[in-house]
Amino acid sequence: MGIMNDGLPAHTMALTVPVVNKFSATARITAVSSGINLAYGQVDGRLVIGDDEVSISSITSMYEFPYGDLAVGTSESLQIFRDGKEISSNIHETGIESISGKGDHAVAIDGLGRAHIVNSAGDTIQLGESSVLFAKVGPKIAIATESGKVSTYSYDGEMYWERPIRGEVGERITAIGWNGSTLIVAREGHGLVPGDEEALEIEHWNSEELIKRFDVNRRVISIDGPWMGLDMGGIMHDEVLVAELSHPVHSLINRGASCLAGSWFHLHFVTQEGLQWAVETQGMVEKFSVNRDGTSVLIAGSDQNDYTDPEPVVLIDSTAEPTSLIEEETAIDDWAEAPAIEIDADELYGDNVSLEELAGIESSELSDAGNLLDALNDEIEVQAVDAEEEDLMLALSLDAVEIIAPKPDAGGDQSLKASDDGTAIVTLDGTGTEDPQDRINSWSWVDDTGKEISDSPVVRVRLKQGNHRLELRIKDIDGRWSSDSIDVRIE
Numbered sequence: 001m002g003i004m005n006d007g008l009p010a011h012t013m014a015l016t017v018p019v020v021n022k023f024s025a026t027a028r029i030t031a032v033s034s035g036i037n038l039a040y041g042q043v044d045g046r047l048v049i050g051d052d053e054v055s056i057s058s059i060t061s062m063y064e065f066p067y068g069d070l071a072v073g074t075s076e077s078l079q080i081f082r083d084g085k086e087i088s089s090n091i092h093e094t095g096i097e098s099i100s101g102k103g104d105h106a107v108a109i110d111g112l113g114r115a116h117i118v119n120s121a122g123d124t125i126q127l128g129e130s131s132v133l134f135a136k137v138g139p140k141i142a143i144a145t146e147s148g149k150v151s152t153y154s155y156d157g158e159m160y161w162e163r164p165i166r167g168e169v170g171e172r173i174t175a176i177g178w179n180g181s182t183l184i185v186a187r188e189g190h191g192l193v194p195g196d197e198e199a200l201e202i203e204h205w206n207s208e209e210l211i212k213r214f215d216v217n218r219r220v221i222s223i224d225g226p227w228m229g230l231d232m233g234g235i236m237h238d239e240v241l242v243a244e245l246s247h248p249v250h251s252l253i254n255r256g257a258s259c260l261a262g263s264w265f266h267l268h269f270v271t272q273e274g275l276q277w278a279v280e281t282q283g284m285v286e287k288f289s290v291n292r293d294g295t296s297v298l299i300a301g302s303d304q305n306d307y308t309d310p311e312p313v314v315l316i317d318s319t320a321e322p323t324s325l326i327e328e329e330t331a332i333d334d335w336a337e338a339p340a341i342e343i344d345a346d347e348l349y350g351d352n353v354s355l356e357e358l359a360g361i362e363s364s365e366l367s368d369a370g371n372l373l374d375a376l377n378d379e380i381e382v383q384a385v386d387a388e389e390e391d392l393m394l395a396l397s398l399d400a401v402e403i404i405a406p407k408p409d410a411g412g413d414q415s416l417k418a419s420d421d422g423t424a425i426v427t428l429d430g431t432g433t434e435d436p437q438d439r440i441n442s443w444s445w446v447d448d449t450g451k452e453i454s455d456s457p458v459v460r461v462r463l464k465q466g467n468h469r470l471e472l473r474i475k476d477i478d479g480r481w482s483s484d485s486i487d488v489r490i491e
Contacts, residue, residue, distance in 0.1 A: 020315045029310070034289040034315075097109050136177055174219055181206055227270075229263075255294060255318075406435040406474055407434040409433045412486065428461065431458060448468060463488060472484050
């Protein structure tokens with residue numbers, strides 16, 4: 001696993017925390033939960049809860065209640081598991097798209113955009129809303145719909161309050177979240193209109209009253225507590241931008257004086273003083289979960305590459321002491337250097353010690369090896385091929401289908417601009433290789449030192465600034481190698 005500190009100022013020493021564990025995946029991870037149990041689910045229905053493993057329909061989401069019961073949304077149902085065993089199941093023909101919760105209550109959104117309140121016993125209450133975009137559990141349950149409607153409900157499913165619509169041209173709600181008893185709403189006007197109707201705004205509502213409203217320059221796409229994630233990269237604490245990032249922050253978790261934020265291939269730890277450390281994972285940070293004390297953080301996500309194996313689930317401890325990042329020369333792990341063998345010149349060139357003794361080979365071993373070769377030679381028979389057999393072989397070869405050797409294609413040369421950390425992600429794509437008879441037996445990408453990068457036709461690598469020559473090598477079923485190379489410039 002590589003580590004990177006995306007977004008930290010150049011003069012700041014990059015920091016990270018170590019990986020505690022990795023859990024292998026057999027398919028794309030679609031949900032994680034870290035609480036009393038460490039749990040994760042896959043698109044193929046594999047569900048892992050601690051030491052238990054079950055197979056259900058395709059998993060989409062999960063939420064763990066305070067005493068360990070796990071709500072799991074699938075393409076067919078909403079199920080509750082306790083101690084690794086299913087205790088309830090509700091069929092949903094359109095499946096469950098997402099689950100969000102807090103404490104003893106959660107809200108599941110199905111494939112038709114309907115919201116369902118669910119408790120640990122599996123009891124559900126369907127709310128009278130359609131086309132639900134977001135649902136957040138706090139002192140009440142907040143719902144935002146595609147039409148721009150925001151409303152709150154009691155845990156019993158009774159509507160409590162509805163936010164008044166603003167603007168004659170309509171509006172879109174981009175995110176909602178709770179900060180204690182305050183409901184935070186991020187809105188976007190459908191057009192610039194006069195007066196107080198700005199395009200991008202944040203509203204704070206408490207006890208049905210608008211207590212604060214302020215403009216923002218960038219769209220807010222995630223909210224938890226006082227923390228907000230931006231679509232153009234960055235994290236805000238209330239009205240203050242505390243961290244700049246290069247990629248959207250689609251998810252974050254409030255930790256009080258800090259937050260955990262997922263952006264691109266990184267999980268960031270952020271305080272009001274800015275970015276403190278970052279962990280880079282093999283896949284994009286699409287799903288992550290943290291337990292109550294922050295000691296167990298599960299991270300999962302795909303690298304969006306169908307040619308690679310599923311990325312593992314990564315476990316870190318967010319309370320661990322951060323350490324300085326050790327910069328790597330390349331994105332590819334170096335081979336370990338062989339230990340140096342110190343041999344005195346007199347030993348090497350003197351007459352007292354033979355080369356066999358220096359190599360640790362006993363004379364008896366040499367004798368046995370010679371006997372073995374003699375035995376092998378005894379088993380070899382030289383057979384002559386008469387003229388008729390030779391003519392037959394020639395005729396068969398003439399009737400055989402013409403062999404078309406595969407032709408490697410490493411793609412065109414590339415020139416990319418490095419990000420703030422001085423690196424760029426490059427996609428090496430060998431799918432243009434011609435192989436009409438499916439004769440390719442193996443693939444190999446190597447760098448300019450001859451070290452293998454990957455054995456897949458397509459791979460993503462991170463390269464530092466400079467010029468790089470990368471070679472695609474293929475081997476056919478007859479053992480013949482051929483190659484093609486490209487030049488990559490990172491500016």
